[in-house]
Amino acid sequence: MLLIKNGRIIDPYSGRDEVADILTDDDKIIKIAENIDAHECCIVIDASGMVVAPGLIDVHVHFRDPGFTYxxxxxxGAYAAARGGFTTVVCMANTNPVVDNPETLKYIMNQSKKSPINVLQAASITKGMKGNEIVDMELLKNNGAVGFTDDGYPIMNTAIVLKAMEEARRLNVPVSFHEEDPNLIKSAGVNEGIISEKLGMGGASHLAEDVMVARDCALAVSMGAKVNIQHVSSGNAVEIIRCAKKMGAFVTAEASPHHFSMTEDDVLTYGANAKMNPPLRTEADRMKIIEGLKDDTIEIIATDHAPHSSEEKEKEFSKAPSGITGLETALSVGIKYLVNGGHLSILKLLEKMTINPARLYNLNTGILKENYPADMVIFNPVESWVVNEFYSKSRNSPYYGRELQGKVKFTICRGKIVYEDK
Structure with missing residues (x-):
């Protein structure tokens, strides 16, 4: 049994925000009350001055297994997630081989049984992520896939997208889309504008994102499927999603911490560690993303955790791969730039990192309630810390060496302490 005492319990599902105790037994919460006496067999955590929240949920991570485990x-990846306060993650399908078949899916699920946290897997929408032929979504769902995405690659064939939405609606699973038209990208990883000109590169126009978001939102209005727009970076895309929601589309949207905390100017400071797809854009785009978070046009914060080796990221900018790590810094970036920045309450930030992603994937977690899973994060919301180490194999982060606010002290998954800050 585990007893957490004197913590500020914040549960976005119920709106609870009060100091109380939580008692767990095995993998369930069995009691929440003002003062719970400790049993002899209890492990006791004094959470005085700390926030106790549902374990964070990230619906967009790349754990590179199989195929790129260096x-x-x-x-x-799971230990990095636990250090960041995450108890559930959804892995993307762009592994080698691609997760478009039951055999690869079963391998990942077997490996995930060894994980300290809940590692879930999305399958690809198309075979080989080539955009030409849809996978057997029902077969893959029956074998454990929780959703479908070709993340990393846009699906240019509109008929394929429409068919995927139809099947997703029938199966009640989300389909998530990477929205960048390659025909409108001169060079990936940096916004087309002043900074790309300084680098002597063409850049990636916001139009590449806008036109794809507009297409998929239009389809979603008609189809009624659970459509998730991944890692929104364009202010125009935020407006398009907002309009689609008003028209009744069942569309959700993700914002990644780097897109609400950084701009294209940071590419000059952090180089390839600030290179990602879609790229960092302008300050105006950043503020529109924050406005989208504030009015729930964007309901989810997801890291797009994308580790790469130091050797890969140390190449010249144009040859370095896109993507950054994010699991170990996401909560702190959210606290520093959204909560301390006066944009979101801590309750609202946690809503976008717990119950909202749980709802998208139909998960029975993200809630602090009796008889629900004992998945929790305990963090000090005011503690400052410098990012100087990672549990991830990779350290391709623009936050390395920077001071952030909000420190994870304990992560508890299935009633067990899986991370403790010492």
Missing amino acids: KEDILT
């Missing part, structure tokens, strides 16, 4: 594997 960058990350399921266990190292």
Whole structure:
């Protein structure tokens, strides 16, 4: 049994925000009350001055397993997630081989059984992520896939997208889309504008994102499927999503911490560690993303945790791969730039990192309630810390060496302490 005492319990599902105790037994919460006496067999955590919240949920991570385990594997990714306060993650399908078949899916699920946290897997929408032929979504769902995405690659064939939405609606699973038209990208990883000109590169126009978001939102209005727009970076895309929601589309949207905390100017400071797809854009785009978070046009914060080796990221900018790690810094970036920045309450931030992603994937977690899973994060919301180490195999982060606010002290998954800050 585990007893957490004197913590500020914040549960976005119920709106609870009060100091109380939580008692767990095995993998469930069995009691929440003002003062719970400790049993002899209890492990007791004094959470005075700390926030106790549902374990964070990230619906967009790359654990690189199978095929690219020199960058990350399921266990190292899981430990990085636990250090960041995450108890559930959804892995993307762009592994080698691609997760478009039951055999690869079963391998990942077997590896995930060794994980300290809940590692879930999305399958690809199309075979080989080539955009030409849809996978057997029902077969993959029956074998454990929780959703479908070709993340990393846009699906240019509109008929394929429409068919995927139809099947997703029938199966009640989300389909998530990477929205960048390659025909409108001169060079990936940096916004087309002043900074790309300084680098002597063409850049990636916001139009590449806008036109794809507009297409998929239009389809979603008609189809009624659970459509998730991944890692929104364009202010125009935020407006398009807002309009689609008003028209009744069942569309959700993600914002990644780097897109609400950084701009294209940071590319000059952090180089390839600030290179990602879609790229960092302008300050105006950043503020529109924050406005989208504030009015729930964007309901989810997801890291797009994308580890790469130091050797890969140390190449010249144009040849370095896109993507940054994010699991170990996400909560702190949210506290520093959204809560301390006066944009969101801590309750609202946690809503976008717990119950909202749980709802998208139909998960029975993200809630602090009796008889629900004992998945929790305990963090000090005012503690400052410098990012100087990672549990991830990779350290391709623009936050390395920077001071952030809000420190994870304990992560508890299935009633067990899986991370403790010492």
